[in-house]
Amino acid sequence: MSTCTRCDGDGGWNEISEEPDYKTCPSCDGYGKVDTANSPDYDAFIPCTGCEGSGEVEKSQPKKIKTWIECEKCQGTGKD
Numbered sequence: 001m002s003t004c005t006r007c008d009g010d011g012g013w014n015e016i017s018e019e020p021d022y023k024t025c026p027s028c029d030g031y032g033k034v035d036t037a038n039s040p041d042y043d044a045f046i047p048c049t050g051c052e053g054s055g056e057v058e059k060s061q062p063k064k065i066k067t068w069i070e071c072e073k074c075q076g077t078g079k080d
């Protein structure tokens, strides 16, 4: 038995992947729609153009997801 050369004895490694992150739309406060100007009519809501009606907008920084990949050479033991 010696230290696994593939994972350097760690038994695996972290794989970083990125996926889009979202925040509440500042234009509509998360409602997805905005009131049209000064109208008392409740039907005057239109879909928010900032978030296209979803209430959320994508952040400029994607979310980083860490996934532990178990070394297949030593099956996570770190020893070869």
Ligand SMILES: [Zn+2]
Pocket (backbone or CB within 6 Å): 025, 026, 027, 028, 029, 030, 031, 032, 033, 048, 049, 050, 051, 052, 053, 054, 055, 056
């Ligand atoms: Zn919005």
Ligand SMILES: [Zn+2]
Pocket (backbone or CB within 6 Å): 004, 005, 006, 007, 008, 009, 011, 012, 071, 072, 073, 074, 075, 076, 077, 078, 079
């Ligand atoms: Zn290994």
